Amino acid sequence: MDGWWRRDPFFIRYMAREATAPFVAAYAIVLLVGIVSLARGADAYEEWLEALASTGWIVAHAILVAIFAYHTYTWFQIMPKTMPPVVVRGRRLAPEVITFAGIAAAVLASLALWILVAYGAP
Amino acid sequence: MADTRKIVLEVLRYTPGQSTAPTLQQYPIEFTDDMSVLQGLQQVKDFVDGSLTFRWSCRMAICGSCGMMIDGAPKLACRAFLRDFLPGPLRVEPLEHFPIERDLVVDISDFVDKLGRITPWIEPREPRSLEQGEYLQTPAQLERFESFSHCINCMLCYAACPQYGLDSRFLGPAATALLHRYNSDSRDGAQAKRMELVNSEEGVWACTAVGYCSEVCPKAVDPANAVNQNKTASAVSWFARFLPGRG
Amino acid sequence: MKRSNQPFFWLLFGAGGMLSALIGAMLVFITGVAAPLGLGVHADLMSHANAIAFARGIPGKLFLLVVVSLFLWHAAHRIYHSLHDLGIPPGPLAQAACYGTALLGTVVATVALLAIGF
Structure with a gap:
């Protein structure tokens, strides 16, 4: 079974989907470091904030945005297969409808978060 | 023959006791547009090499006998058409993840054993006598399991x-789909027994939602969903x- | 037949996967791109004063804990299975490494958020 996933484009896409996980963890760790530095005091936090503002980290985060977006796409793409059937007026919801609804929900939630942060924050 | 074209079939050959390892053998054949891969293999067997071994029966995607790896993907040979694989050569191999018995024939005993483990029959929720009549079911109740009963x-x-290839203890797609077919049948009462298998380490938890099983299913059973x-x-x-009061 | 312990981790995986699918990309954009560059948000969005105020409130505390821990549990579960895909056998050792890291992250986040105070 060594290298089995190289045999079929379907498996390569699956592995790409799974490979988003370390990046999700990486972002969680960035946030965690921020929280810990916040607990340690103003100086530590400013240091973390400064690091985030460096070109390297901004580029890294821009790449992370793309990877997270890919995660969103793959998450809702597989969802019709992973969730129980949804029956609306006696008919099973088509897989494309479920995927579309999921991505639409992600877009709306993200917009809501943006509005909250850009216009609601002090 | 009118309008014939040529393609080379590259078929895996293996004879236990004779071959040390599987080898690929090339068979150039002529075919017409309406010929399936199965018909190509039959032409080889009938006119070129009678020793070529493969399973088949119905020729119309109902019996489920002629599954093989066609150009690297699992397909029914009767449902795949030679014209779609031009210019070739077209690689034909036995089903992945099963031991080869001979040429394109695999040993299916692990799958048959798994089918036996899922209690593949209805154990009535409440026994009824003949006088009481049949078990009634609404269209909505039928809808809950019907597609999962289409497995061949x-x-x-x-x-x-x-995941089955990595660890064959995994109950796997088709057996789970059939298990689900019985577990979601309103007449059945053996869910608890089947859930023990579902919950176990060999049950559903090796699945990582690759989803390829549902893609290759010729009957749209969607085993990944099951x-x-x-x-x-x-x-x-x-x-x-x-929860309180539960075992 | 031995009952699998996967349901527990799978639910955390699913919750983290869903949360990151819904708001992950935007959250990374806000904290990693927009805030440092001042793109469309207040330049002091993540200033020390703002961060402390956010992390001292109950909603902010919960939000940070949920995001950090669920993202970690999501990743841990996926990586555990990916290790198997790459030929590293699943079992107590791989579980301890993957889920242990997520647990450690959750504990550290909880302690830090409590230390920040209310």
């Missing part, structure tokens, strides 16, 4: 499943144990 046991989904619905059911049962 062709095992393409097992050949498509990397497996994942049972993850939900299994998760519910996992937590239900901690």
